[in-house]
Amino acid sequence: MHFVFCGRGPSKASVPIFVFIVLSIATVFCPPSSLWAQESPYIVTYDHYLEEPGSLEVEYFSTFGTQRGGNDFQAFWAEFEYGATAWWTSELYVSGQITFNDSTIFTGTRWENRFRLLQREHIVNPVLYIEFENTSGADKILKEIEGHDVESDFADSNGALRQEHDHELEIKLLLSSTFKGWNVAVNPIVTKNLLPSEPWEFGYAIGASRPLGLKASPQHCSFCPENFIAGLEMYGGLGDTQSPGLHETSHYLAPVIAWNLPSDWTFRLSSGFGLNDNSHRLLLRWGVSREFSGFGTAVKRLFGGRL
Amino acid sequence: MKTLPMFNLAKRIRRARIMTALLGMCALGASLLLLRNQASARSRKEESPYAVLATAPEKARERKNPLAADPDAVVAGRKLFEQHCVECHGQTAGGTMRGANLRRDEVQQATPGTLFWVLTNGIVRRGMPVWSKLPEPQRWQIVTYLKSLNIRPSQAQSSSSATENVASH
Numbered sequence: 001m002h003f004v005f006c007g008r009g010p011s012k013a014s015v016p017i018f019v020f021i022v023l024s025i026a027t028v029f030c031p032p033s034s035l036w037a038q039e040s041p042y043i044v045t046y047d048h049y050l051e052e053p054g055s056l057e058v059e060y061f062s063t064f065g066t067q068r069g070g071n072d073f074q075a076f077w078a079e080f081e082y083g084a085t086a087w088w089t090s091e092l093y094v095s096g097q098i099t100f101n102d103s104t105i106f107t108g109t110r111w112e113n114r115f116r117l118l119q120r121e122h123i124v125n126p127v128l129y130i131e132f133e134n135t136s137g138a139d140k141i142l143k144e145i146e147g148h149d150v151e152s153d154f155a156d157s158n159g160a161l162r163q164e165h166d167h168e169l170e171i172k173l174l175l176s177s178t179f180k181g182w183n184v185a186v187n188p189i190v191t192k193n194l195l196p197s198e199p200w201e202f203g204y205a206i207g208a209s210r211p212l213g214l215k216a217s218p219q220h221c222s223f224c225p226e227n228f229i230a231g232l233e234m235y236g237g238l239g240d241t242q243s244p245g246l247h248e249t250s251h252y253l254a255p256v257i258a259w260n261l262p263s264d265w266t267f268r269l270s271s272g273f274g275l276n277d278n279s280h281r282l283l284l285r286w287g288v289s290r291e292f293s294g295f296g297t298a299v300k301r302l303f304g305g306r307l
Numbered sequence: 308m309k310t311l312p313m314f315n316l317a318k319r320i321r322r323a324r325i326m327t328a329l330l331g332m333c334a335l336g337a338s339l340l341l342l343r344n345q346a347s348a349r350s351r352k353e354e355s356p357y358a359v360l361a362t363a364p365e366k367a368r369e370r371k372n373p374l375a376a377d378p379d380a381v382v383a384g385r386k387l388f389e390q391h392c393v394e395c396h397g398q399t400a401g402g403t404m405r406g407a408n409l410r411r412d413e414v415q416q417a418t419p420g421t422l423f424w425v426l427t428n429g430i431v432r433r434g435m436p437v438w439s440k441l442p443e444p445q446r447w448q449i450v451t452y453l454k455s456l457n458i459r460p461s462q463a464q465s466s467s468s469a470t471e472n473v474a475s476h
Contacts, residue, residue, distance in 0.1 A: 038391070038440055038441060040440075047440075049436075049440045052394075052436050053434045054405075083436075086429060086430075086432075086433075086435060086436045086437075087431050116431065119431045119432060120429075120431075121427055121428050121429075121439050132329065167322075169329075178439050178440065180443070181442040194325045194329075195321075211442055214442040214445070215374075215383070215442075215444040216387050216444075216445050217383060218379045218382035218383045218386065219386075220386060226442075226445070262390070293394045294394065
């Protein structure tokens with residue numbers, strides 16, 4: 001089911017309202033915590049670190065994309081990430097988008113689960129990622145690029161794009177390694193539209209990042225170098241089972257930076273540049289997130305569970 | 308072109324089958340996770356939370372704390388502890404329902420290398436996440452702070468700095 005939030009002409013005010021609602025709900029239900037997020041700067045790539053058990057992270061992300069042969073857009077999504085155990089994190093996404101001079105629409109939901117496969121740290125740490133997507137063809141968050149996803153796919157109006165409904169299963173193997181402060185993550189991606197006629201699609205995301213400071217300073221500070229993590233991401237499609245390879249695929253290179261504040265907030269910024277003619281010229285992304293520790297305990301308490 | 312009703316019905320049946328298969332997979336997955344959780348909960352009850360300290364490899368145990376002599380390490384370690392560990396181990400590191408008491412002899416007598424190893428690898432089956440996302444120097448700062456917890460006030464006064472005391476442990 002798709003809801004059109006407004007008719008013709010985008011309501012840019014709806015974005016901050018959406019952020020406000022999401023974060024307000026979380027703030028009301030979870031007390032402020034002492035837990036301090038140490039989030040990676042990646043927006044597309046995943047490393048092997050899961051959410052701390054019992055913690056809820058509420059995130060809002062926005063992607064501004066340029067569009068040749070159509071209208072530029074701003075896609076946005078909210079993530080509710082919960083650490084079920086130290087080896088399992090579950091996450092719900094709700095997404096929408098504004099296409100300028102067109103409309104603002106809700107584009108679908110995703111349910112994602114990440115499972116840590118090995119109990120201890122190794123040189124390479126694998127995590128299994130399984131996601132079910134229920135989205136429309138108008139979904140433009142570009143959270144992952146796979147198969148033959150190209151810029152021209154998004155040139156149509158929202159009215160036309162939202163006629164397409166996608167039920168997809170997405171599987172990733174998150175391989176990640178941390179050494180001397182550097183994190184390197186590689187995510188091979190396999191996606192299957194659940195219609196039998198649709199092929200399996202492939203993609204990748206690679207990232208490397210490092211905090212600007214490795215030692216923590218003794219004083220509490222917002223601008224200490226250890227609060228900033230900078231990195232680089234690259235992601236793109238690798239074709240599908242019917243036509244594997246790099247032809248008719250899009251690829252992006254994106255410098256990323258995260259700023260972890262002592263007040264539990266994290267800000268992320270990423271500027272993705274298209275690497276070939278099939279890619280959007282620019283994908284400017286930003287995100288804000290806040291971690292609420294003790295969410296699981298609060299919910300148990302609400303339902304009279306044993307703590 | 309108008310779609311034939313029969314074709315629509317077949318499409319709906321196919322979609323229903325896919326959704327049923329998906330739900331089935333989810334239910335199976337959830338059951339397996341529940342079983343695994345129950346089994347690990349049973350083994351957790353039987354096992355002391357401090358038993359993991361004995362499982363640290365020899366090489367890891369023998370690692371020296373490179374920040375033991377750093378005068379800022381205890382303060383910075385305390386800050387990091389408050390940011391990342393207090394939720395489970397408590398404000399005074401005395402333990403909670405979710406995390407072990409880090410003032411116990413088992414912890415305080417463990418080598419800095421052992422504590423660093425536990426911090427790095429976590430105790431995933433007992434709910435402690437891996438903390439290798441903190442850079443190595445920050446993990447050593449936390450270890451330095453933890454090792455400073457068993458220094459009694461009288462001991463601290465007799466020494467010129469807390470970090471020298473830490474190094475002696």
